[in-house]
Amino acid sequence: MNVRRVVPNFQSDAAEASREFYGLLGFEEVMNQGWIVTFAPPSAPAAQISVMTADKTGPVTPDVSVEVDDVDAAYAAVRESGAEIVHPLQDEEWGVRRFFARDPNGRVINVLGHL
Template structure:
């Protein structure tokens, strides 16, 4: 299993203000679903930040997202080790397959793969 990218998720109701603030650092909006917006660096597209009010289909907003090349394998590994699954593996309408797991420090990690 390989990691493709890691994105910090900022929970905030100030999406417009965040877009403007991070724009000062060179980030541009690359995705906006209304409840989550992702900003990326044009010169290094994998450098990203997401801002979300709440997660649309999960009980909590994740602290970070980790995109992997095989989300099913990642899910199997986490379950086998007894990690706390916060949100079950499922396909989302916006084209990702994902689950949430709690890390040892209590952070919620959104582990995903694009379909």
């Protein structure tokens, strides 16, 4: 299994202020779903930061998103390890398959793959 990108997720209602702030650092808006906005610099599009009011379908806002090339294999490995599954594996209407798991530090990790 390969990791494609890792994105910190900040829970906030300040998307516009975040757009302005991260713009000062060379970031541009690359995705806006209304409840989540993602910023990335044009020179390094996989270096991303997301700001979300709350997760649309999950029970909590994840701390980090990790995109992998095989989300089903990741889900099987995490379940087999005994780690807590916070949100079950499912396909989302915005084109990802994902689940949430809690890491040993108590952080909620959104593990996803694009459909």
